[in-house]
Structures are given as structure tokens and as C-alpha cells.
Amino acid sequence: METKTKSRIIVFVAALLVWFALTDIKNYQEVLIGIAISLLVTFLTGHFLVTTEKTQHPVKRTIHFLFYILKFVWEMIKANLEVAYLVIHPMLPIKPGIVKIKTKLNKDSAITVLSNSITLTPGTLTVDVNKDKQELYIHWINVKTQDIDEATEEIGNRFEKTLTEVFE
Amino acid sequence: MTDTIGIILICIGIAFDFLGVLGLIRLPDVYNRLQAATKCVTFGSMGILLGVIVMQGFTSFGFKALIGIVFIVLAAPTAAHAVARAAHRSRIPLANVSVVDKYEEDKELKDETLKEEVEV
Numbered sequence: 132m133e134t135k136t137k138s139r140i141i142v143f144v145a146a147l148l149v150w151f152a153l154t155d156i157k158n159y160q161e162v163l164i165g166i167a168i169s170l171l172v173t174f175l176t177g178h179f180l181v182t183t184e185k186t187q188h189p190v191k192r193t194i195h196f197l198f199y200i201l202k203f204v205w206e207m208i209k210a211n212l213e214v215a216y217l218v219i220h221p222m223l224p225i226k227p228g229i230v231k232i233k234t235k236l237n238k239d240s241a242i243t244v245l246s247n248s249i250t251l252t253p254g255t256l257t258v259d260v261n262k263d264k265q266e267l268y269i270h271w272i273n274v275k276t277q278d279i280d281e282a283t284e285e286i287g288n289r290f291e292k293t294l295t296e297v298f299e
Numbered sequence: 300m301t302d303t304i305g306i307i308l309i310c311i312g313i314a315f316d317f318l319g320v321l322g323l324i325r326l327p328d329v330y331n332r333l334q335a336a337t338k339c340v341t342f343g344s345m346g347i348l349l350g351v352i353v354m355q356g357f358t359s360f361g362f363k364a365l366i367g368i369v370f371i372v373l374a375a376p377t378a379a380h381a382v383a384r385a386a387h388r389s390r391i392p393l394a395n396v397s398v399v400d401k402y403e404e405d406k407e408l409k410d411e412t413l414k415e416e417v418e419v
Contacts, residue, residue: 152362211315211342214335218322227331228399229387243377250376251341256334257376258383258402268402270330270383277399 139177146172195296202293206252213253217272228274229258232267232283234291241298242267248290255286305354312346315339327394329386337379344371 150165217225236242239262246257246267254272261268269286276282322335348364348371355361393400 149366153359153366155359207338207342210338211318214322214338215315215318218318218325218335223325223327225326225331226398227328227394229330229393229402230399231401246380247373247376250337250379251372254334256330256337256383257380258330258387259380270334272331272334274398277401 134181135178138179138181139173142177142180143169143173192297195293199290199293199297202289203248203251206248206289210251210253214272225272226274227270227272228277229268229270230274230277230282230286231279232269232287233279234265234267234283234287236291236294236298237262237265238298241294244298245287245290245294249286301353301356305350308350308353309347312343312348312350314343315346316343319343329391330383330393333379333383337375341371341375 146169147165150169154161154165156162217223234242234245236245242260242262246260249255249257249267249269256270256272258268258270260266267287269282271282271286275285316339319335319339322339323332326332326335345368348368351364352361355364387402
């Protein structure tokens with residue numbers, strides 16, 4: 132099947148499901164309007180969702196994605212406790228700076244998810260992405276190392292392996 | 300029972316929102332403040348919305364809260380990245396305690412190569 136058609140079908144089904152969840156359906160009119168609006172959304176934006184064929188099996192990717200979400204929530208809780216500690220501490224023990232890390236991912240979606248995850252995890256915030264060189268600039272609230280490889284190990288690697296499984 | 304769990308979640312959310320605001324006041328420069336603002340406020344708002352979901356169950360109301368969580372998780376870090384990048388591009392300096400700025404170094408290199416290209 133052509134990629135664009137596949138993408139449109141996925142968007143249509145997703146939009147319809149979201150519509151059903153959002154409205155308390157009382158009669159057929161609401162279903163008809165839902166189908167009409169889903170079709171509109173599908174024709175306007177349907178071809179953006181899936182742009183490339185994935186090599187991995189979809190079930191395997193879903194399992195990896197769920198695993199990723201669990202890992203992400205855990206890292207997020209840790210991040211919040213760390214920031215809470217820093218903010219409450221009377222001396223403000225911070226040592227901020229902007230470091231550079233490397234990434235092996237090269238898909239737009241994968242890099243977006245990686246940089247968003249880095250922003251929401253302990254002490255790090257993505258400032259900019261250099262897609263050609265596959266580098267990320269990270270503002271780190273407590274710089275442990277300025278070396279690019281050690282920083283990559285410290286910041287990026289905990290998500291990168293799972294994300295490779297999901298997006299490549 | 301679900302009401303109690305929901306209220307506890309909402310209280311946790313409000314506590315983290317408060318810590319985020321405290322960080323916004325106490326930390327020294329725009330980048331550090333963004334760190335506190337994005338992390339704590341995202342987590343805090345997620346806690347509040349999660350509390351709403353637990354209290355309401357999976358009705359259309361609870362589902363709206365769930366969609367709210369998804370949008371916050373997607374939008375908050377993106378906005379933080381945009382603000383940080385814009386701040387750096389308009390030459391807002393890092394706080395004095397900062398130890399390294401690799402972004403600035405690379406940007407200067409890029410500026411120099413640009414100048415050379417113009418001269419040639």
C-alpha cells in the first residue's frame with residue numbers, strides 16, 4: 132500500500148476515535164458530524180503522519196514505545212525531585228553551562244522526541260539542534276563533564292537505544 | 300475513594316507548580332529559570348490533570364484532561380527550546396556561575412566562516 136494512503140487511513144481512524152471519546156454520543160447526528168470532521172482533518176493533514184516505511188515490526192515498536200514511556204515517567208519524577216532539591220537548598224548549588232552531545236538518530240521525529248525527553252529529564256534543557264552534524268546543544272544545570280563523548284554517555288544514551296528501536 | 304486519590308494527586312501537582320515558581324524567582328539566569336519552569340510546571344500540571352481524570356473516570360470530561368496531558372508534554376519542552384534558543388541568539392549572557400558555553404564557541408566559528416565567504 133502506498134505510504135500516503137496508509138497515513139491517511141491512520142489519521143482518519145484516530146480522529147474518529149478521539150471524536151467519539153470527546154463527545155457523549157446521544158444520537159446519529161453526532162456520529163455523522165464526527166465522520167465529516169474526521170474526513171476534513173484527513174484531507175488537510177493526513178499525509179504528514181507517516182512519511183517513511185519502518186523496518187521493525189509494529190507490535191515490537193509498540194512494546195518498545197510503552198517501555199520508553201515508563202522509562203520517561205521515571206526519569207521525569209527524578210528530574211522534578213532534583214530541581215525541587217536545588218530550589219529549596221539555601222545555597223543554590225548549581226554549576227550551569229551549555230555542552231554539546233552527539234546523537235546517532237537522523238529522523239526528524241526521533242530527534243524531536245529525544246530533545247523533548249532531554250528537556251524533561253534531570254537538569255538538562257535542549258537549546259538547539261544541529262541536524263547536519265547530528266549534534267545537540269544542551270544547557271546543563273550541573274555540568275559534570277565538558278567532554279562531548281562523556282556528556283553523550285551521561286545525557287543522551289539512556290533514551291537513544293529505545294528510540295532507535297521505535298523510530299528507525 | 301477515587302475522590303481522595305484525585306485530591307492527593309491535585310495537591311502533589313500544586314506543590315510542584317509552587318516549587319517551579321519558587322525556582323523561577325530564585326535561580327540566576329533565563330536558562331536556569333527555564334529549567335525550573337518547564338520541568339516542575341509540566342509535572343505539576345500533569346498531576347492536576349491526572350487528579351481530574353481519577354475523579355471523573357473515563358467520561359468525555361476525563362478524556363479532555365488526558366488530551367491536555369498529551370499536549371502539555373509535547374508543547375512545554377518545545378516552547379522551552381524556542382525560548383532558550385531565542386534568548387541565546389539575542390545575546391542574553393549566561394549567569395556568572397556558568398562554567399562552559401559550547402554553543403557560543405560554535406556560533407563564533409560559524410560567524411567567522413560567514414565573514415570569510417562574504418570577503419571572497
